[in-house]
Amino acid sequence: MPAEVKSLNEECGVFGVWGDPNAAELTHLGLHTLQHRGQEGAGIASLTPAGMRRHYGFGLVSQVFAQPADLAALRGPAALGHVRYATAGGAILENIQPLLFRFSDGAVALAHNGNLTNAISLRAALEKAGAIFQSTSDTEVLMHLLRRSPAKTFAGQLMAALNQVHGGFAFALLTEAGLYAACDPNGFRPLVVGQLPGGGYVVCSETAALNAVGATFIKDVQPGELVTVDDTGLHMQQYTTNTQLAVCSMEYVYFARPDSEIHGVNVHQARVAMGKRLAQEQPAAGDIVVGVPNSSLSAAIGYAQASGLPYEMGLIKSQYVARTFIQPTQALRERSVRLKLSALKAVVSGKRVVLIDDSIVRGTTAKQIVQLLKEAGAKAVHLRIASPPLRFPCFYGIDIQTTKELLAANYSVREMRTLLGVDSLGFLSVQGLEDSVGLSTTAPNRGLCVAYFTGEYPTPLDDYAANLDLELKALAQNVKEVAAP
Numbered sequence: 250m251p252a253e254v255k256s257l258n259e260e261c262g263v264f265g266v267w268g269d270p271n272a273a274e275l276t277h278l279g280l281h282t283l284q285h286r287g288q289e290g291a292g293i294a295s296l297t298p299a300g301m302r303r304h305y306g307f308g309l310v311s312q313v314f315a316q317p318a319d320l321a322a323l324r325g326p327a328a329l330g331h332v333r334y335a336t337a338g339g340a341i342l343e344n345i346q347p348l349l350f351r352f353s354d355g356a357v358a359l360a361h362n363g364n365l366t367n368a369i370s371l372r373a374a375l376e377k378a379g380a381i382f383q384s385t386s387d388t389e390v391l392m393h394l395l396r397r398s399p400a401k402t403f404a405g406q407l408m409a410a411l412n413q414v415h416g417g418f419a420f421a422l423l424t425e426a427g428l429y430a431a432c433d434p435n436g437f438r439p440l441v442v443g444q445l446p447g448g449g450y451v452v453c454s455e456t457a458a459l460n461a462v463g464a465t466f467i468k469d470v471q472p473g474e475l476v477t478v479d480d481t482g483l484h485m486q487q488y489t490t491n492t493q494l495a496v497c498s499m500e501y502v503y504f505a506r507p508d509s510e511i512h513g514v515n516v517h518q519a520r521v522a523m524g525k526r527l528a529q530e531q532p533a534a535g536d537i538v539v540g541v542p543n544s545s546l547s548a549a550i551g552y553a554q555a556s557g558l559p560y561e562m563g564l565i566k567s568q569y570v571a572r573t574f575i576q577p578t579q580a581l582r583e584r585s586v587r588l589k590l591s592a593l594k595a596v597v598s599g600k601r602v603v604l605i606d607d608s609i610v611r612g613t614t615a616k617q618i619v620q621l622l623k624e625a626g627a628k629a630v631h632l633r634i635a636s637p638p639l640r641f642p643c644f645y646g647i648d649i650q651t652t653k654e655l656l657a658a659n660y661s662v663r664e665m666r667t668l669l670g671v672d673s674l675g676f677l678s679v680q681g682l683e684d685s686v687g688l689s690t691t692a693p694n695r696g697l698c699v700a701y702f703t704g705e706y707p708t709p710l711d712d713y714a715a716n717l718d719l720e721l722k723a724l725a726q727n728v729k730e731v732a733a734p
């Protein structure tokens with residue numbers, strides 16, 4: 250099965266504008282800023298004088314909107330955009346978002362970051378009742394539920410639908426009457442609201458995208474909240490009060506941009522704090538601290554500050570290896586890491602390197618980098634990871650839905666140390682991660698979802714539960730067999 254060079258797959262990004270004559274152009278800019286969240290497909294739907302129009306396709310935003318005419322055709326006062334990395338339904342054109350539905354009483358565009366855990370069973374029931382689906386993505390289920398609701402208003406129908414879907418979702422919807430944004434009851438995925446200098450409103454996945462269009466931050470969409478923007482202004486209501494904050498911890502560790510703030514915490518600063526805590530929990534006898542570009546650099550700075558060791562640029566990342574570079578085999582994937590990263594011999598030669606990365610998924614990156622550093626003359630490599638061992642899959646919007654490819658699910662830290670060829674290996678603790686992000690909340694795990702590391706999922710896993718159970722039982726059996734004399 251083809252796999253990307255990028256080992257930790259992204260999620261999706263949403264960006265919508267209401268009440269600005271350049272809505273589509275601003276959305277285009279916003280999607281560029283959110284490009285790190287999905288590189289598989291992109292699209293924009295907008296309210297034009299000729300009605301709702303959409304342009305979408307496979308690839309990066311720059312590829313999908315390669316012709317100026319593509320964007321010009323979307324000119325209008327409101328727009329909704331999306332960058333996609335599939336979690337459900339695969340990479341077919343019909344699944345590229347925003348999905349667009351044309352009804353006899355108007356059009357609706359729908360964009361989603363997250364993954365619905367009960368989409369498969371809901372779809373089966375809806376199809377049995379006569380529904381005809383146009384895509385294979387989990388996202389489409391919402392619209393079928395919405396249209397079946399007997400509620401009198403669009404917002405009422407939407408709230409009824411939001412109460413039936415489970416799992417992770419940051420939804421944004423655009424109609425002729427308004428722009429809507431809603432978060433799941435745990436707030437797994439980030440979603441924020443901002444205001445443009447001209448008075449129009451923006452809803453988007455990350456605050457970095459607000460900054461990119463000159464919008465001022467207003468608020469994070471809260472768990473269980475529905476935000477509506479229409480010609481009368483901004484309105485907020487809870488579609489459910491049965492909520493508990495559990496923001497995806499990997500947003501802070503790896504996914505989100507360092508210049509974004511999620512629930513009041515800057516991502517770069519959270520990573521620096523993770524690095525500092527890592528230095529306290531897992532000290533190393535090294536001469537220099539080196540981060541793995543790009544996502545771990547903030548944590549590496551923190552580790553250097555707390556350990557007193559000099560921070561050095563021991564690895565260089567090529568700016569020109571596209572994230573969408575697809576490699577079919579593990580051997581090619583390993584070679585690709587070398588294409589992407591190289592060691593700076595003049596810096597690392599003869600040195601004991603404390604190597605910092607934010608996470609280990611398959612271990613492809615770490616294994617290659619350790620070899621690169623040793624080939625460049627590093628005397629020792631002490632690998633320190635600014636998150637706990639990633640042992641469980643995610644069903645809330647990140648495309649790791651099996652334990653099979655998670656190194657830490659299959660090997661102990663000691664075994665990983667040998668496999669990766671490092672002189673020592675240490676991870677941040679779950680408590681260390683929670684304290685470093687430091688959300689001000691009384692929710693469990695300090696408002697973070699740490700299921701990746703603990704296997705304690707904040708919600709039932711519905712359609713995914715039975716399979717995960719089987720996998721975990723098989724893993725436990727393996728461990729017993731290995732341990733047997």
Ligand SMILES: O=P(O)(O)OC[C@H]1O[C@H](OP(=O)(O)OP(=O)(O)O)[C@H](O)[C@@H]1O
Pocket residue numbers: 254255256257503541542543544545606607608609610611612613614615
């Ligand atoms: O163990 P692996 O399967 O190799 O996955 C983990 C690596 O993948 C991610 O980096 P990525 O290559 O996505 O690049 P980035 O840090 O520049 O975003 C992450 O930061 C780790 O370096």
Ligand SMILES: NC(=O)CC[C@H](N)C(=O)O
Pocket residue numbers: 259260261262333334335336337338339344361362363364365386387388646647
């Ligand atoms: N990564 C995501 O957030 C994906 C959204 C949605 N589940 C899809 O597959 O299109």
Ligand SMILES: [Mg+2]
Pocket residue numbers: 541542543544545606607
């Ligand atoms: Mg990385």
